[in-house]
Amino acid sequence: MPNQSIDLVQLFKYSFGKYKKYLSFVIGIMTTYYVLAIIPQVYFLTYAPANPTTESQILSGVLTVLQLYLSLGFIKIMLWLIDDKYVEVSDLFNNFRPFLSYFVASFIYMIGITIGIFLLVLPAIFIAIRFLFYPYFILINNDTAIAALQKSYYITQNLTLELFLFGTTVVSLNIIGVLFFGIGIIFTYPLTTMATAVIYKSLAGNSKNIPSESYLPS
Template sequence: MEFSIKSCVSFGWETFKKRPWFFIGATVVVAIVYAVIGALTSAIDALQGGSTEDPTLLGSLADFLLSTLISMGVTAFYLAAHDNPETVDLNALWHPKPFWNYLAASILLGLVIVAGFILLIIPGIIFALMFMFTTFIVVDREAGPIDAMKSSKGITRGYKWQLLGFGLVLMLINIVGAIALLVGLLVTVPVTSLAFTHAYRVLQARAGAAPALKADATL
């Protein structure tokens, strides 16, 4: 299966159409959970004498940890939705098992990308593309952060510029969704998330990467 922007976006749209109200509902649930987290962390900040503009360390830490947990669940949900769109349910959003690996991978990935942007921006873009599937691999294969980054580097090799164009297309689709009174995001977010997941699955297959717990690709 060849990777292309058109085929990935098409996959996202066709999969969304199989269960549109389910995917819209899942997007609403995630948005509500993020809103609850925001309210909770704002309350923590208020109790600590902080505010939304001046958050406290405890509030920021709680927001980061809870948001990481939700992000991990969303990743697991779209992996399940990609592989089994007819049977996936909202239970897939709860996937806390690789939390510490996911947290470590997110922090390490952020540091690498920031370091790259400090080095005249271009390296930051390259690192972002190289390691863009790191967190997916952590959830999908329960890999450690370093192994996940190595695997992401392996499956993106030779596709950096195509992935850059792909990322820009997904961004534009969501911008259009936001322009449509934000309601459009209820459609564009699941479509682009499914498209991104499909890109991961296609490149994973082309690289011969194992879909389950096996030895990771090497540098």
């Protein structure tokens, strides 16, 4: 669909409204995710031996898989909340069925970005933008890793520049969150994840304007 556009003000206004509506629950989920997935990774990277041992490599792999697993649950919860669907803390953990596809897609996605960085960065940005929405196709359609990546690529074909501006905003907000004693990320990451979900739902609904009418702030 040509001439699609993202209204960042309306997008974040709607997302912030949902964030406030479910404030205590969102902060609780983000804190759980932060403690179980982020802090162990940071601690390991800080104190990992200079010369990796077999044990440290195994631990690194386990922590990476755990972080990926919980990230899928977190994305699902934010996706459900923007539509006011009922969610529970258990939704952070009960994602065994789609996880394999998500794990494979995430691996391919990160390999693509890494290769893109070696190709003078711009290809990495392009890959990061065009394949951004693969988790949602896996969660909603139960797509395979390859199918989800392909669908993300095609659904974003008219929004590369708009998504670059959105991505810049997301990165900036989350950097500010990290710099605020590392605690600010508890507030910025759910907000930006909700905003990403709104873009996906608007695109999936073939909306020319993003957010679509269903996701405009009241």
